[in-house]
Amino acid sequence: MTALPTTATAPSAFPAQAPAAAPDVLLRCRELVRPALGEAVGRLHPWVAEMAAYSFGWCEVGGAPAAAPGGKGVRQALAVLGAEAAGADGRAGIPAAVAVELVHAFSLLHDDIMDGDATRRRRPAVWKAYGTGPAVLAGDALFALAVETLAAAPGGPEALRLLSAALADLVRGQADDLLFTTRPWGGPQRVTPEEYRRMAEGKTGALLGCAVALGAALGGAPEPVVTALDRAGRRLGIAFQLIDDVLGIWGDPAVTGKPVHGDLRERKKTFPVLAALGSPAARRLPALLDSPGRAAQAAALIEEAGGRTATLAEARAHMDAARALLAKTPLAAGPADELHGLLDHLTSRNL
Template identity: 50%
Template sequence: MTAAEQTAEDRPVTEVLAWSRSLLDPALREAVETLPASIRSIADYHFGWRDEQGRPVEGGAGKAIRPALVLLAAEAVGGDPAEAVPAAVAVELAHNFSLMHDDVMDGDTVRRHRPTAWNVFGVNSAILAGDALLMLAFDVLAASGHPLLGEGMRRLGAAVAELLDGQRADMGFERRADVGLEECLRMAEAKTGALLGCSSALGGAFGGGAPDQVKRLDGFGRRLGLAFQMVDDLLGVWGDPAVTGKPGHSDLRNGKKSLPVVAALTSGTPAGEELAAFYRAGGPPAGADLDRVAGLIVQAGGRSWCRTRADELLSDALRELWLARPGQRPAAELGMLARHSVRRDH
């Protein structure tokens, strides 16, 4: 075991995430508190801070992987993580904007083991609340006074634009029978990789990193983000509802052409042909067909391809991290967080 690995073992991933939360949460709550009361109540519910009646509750706020990347990346280039807190808040707000809109577009009724915001407050209110979170993300960066706030706002804006393009492609795939694997990979990198790359790069920039370090950190986050999406897609088909907080086979129910599905459809195998015939015949699977379709994806190699590719992307991400010349302890913890994020389905 290397010295870096030993250091990371002394602070397990749960402790790293708790440390990140301790820096993030006060500033995040302070930012959300500035929203109009009608919007704030929806945001408070979505973040897991309050119930439908506005009563305080504990838990349900998610792991906040993206803010942890910001703070660790700042430390990795020799900076003070406290200086990067506004960037961490901004990416968490932007991420939750996308989650609130995703839930509406996908018709998901459950997130983190309780009804989604639109399911409680209505579609229009949830859309407006998501818009407000995105507006607030840029406001937090603008108010930070950081010398690189202009660069940070442009970087976040570009990442959100890429995310939106990926989400549009994802929705478009649901209506198509001819989705290619390469375009599905580009969609997933835009939808998830862009914001994780932005998170790592913002941390590096706000931590005072050199341009080449920031570029490598962006590459680390992008590759990690694509691997992360692959694992999300695996969980969207085979994840345990008790762990994911969503119904079983949720992506199949929604007609998603996710990466394991497209890998199976384009495999050229008999199972892939049978799967393609099923999708051509009608709408998304339901009832007993859900298990049948999931089994065909496995037989066609979609599940194993996705798992193998996620591990390859993790290796690529860790190589980019090493090339950023990070400090030993934060590098070890970034690597540990990356491995934890990509092996959630094990």
């Protein structure tokens, strides 16, 4: 790969609103990837393919076409931009985009079952619409399809190595997230902020880092560039999870598609809670958290104790680290600018 100009450092503060170009990037990449993603899903057993299509918002139960809001296609965009940042045509990143989107869908199907979440994107989750067993089967099929997609791509063995490493980290992160709910709010067995960061990097950051790294690898980037992009994506993932934590407590259900204070009622050890528990002002917080009917009072106390402010500051720190990694990595200038814009867009959503 020929030498490419290094990008300039982006501003460190979250913008008041997302840059206008970011949604265009998501739309462009989704449209580029959609035919290949649809073709891949079409290779599945018809019933399993219907569940997959339902999870993507393409159809209703029974297969009738739907205009339900699907995902934003963040991982698809990162894979395409990774290839373009490596100096290749964005089409080189399509197999990576399809694979990571399939893995993401697989993880959401299983995650909803593990968490008991009955809705996803403001309609019944797959397990509620089709049953738990069928949803597990659909998730397994999507995972297998992702592996098949990458194995058939140029550079398949290296791509599969990157995906396997990300999946191992994702499973570790998900395991930690589930185990956190069994641990006490305080004392020597409490969840620490450092444990949270490791969990968030695995559960959310691993696949975001894998997406952009896979795209770059398929685009011909050298190993140091692939590694740097993976690290930047992981930092983005931690920031993304932190913002999700804020939205999980204070977000508008009409926008997030999740019930208000849902994370508190599920006793999740999210970062705002962990940060607030370290404040003397939050002595009453454990008792409130153990009473699901007092979630609104708990949310108010978490904010009063500085949990929301500390979480946003933590997210900014990880975003700054992601930007710094991008700034010192030799990337094609245009796609690198789009990566910066996408990062800003993702961490300024609905705050």
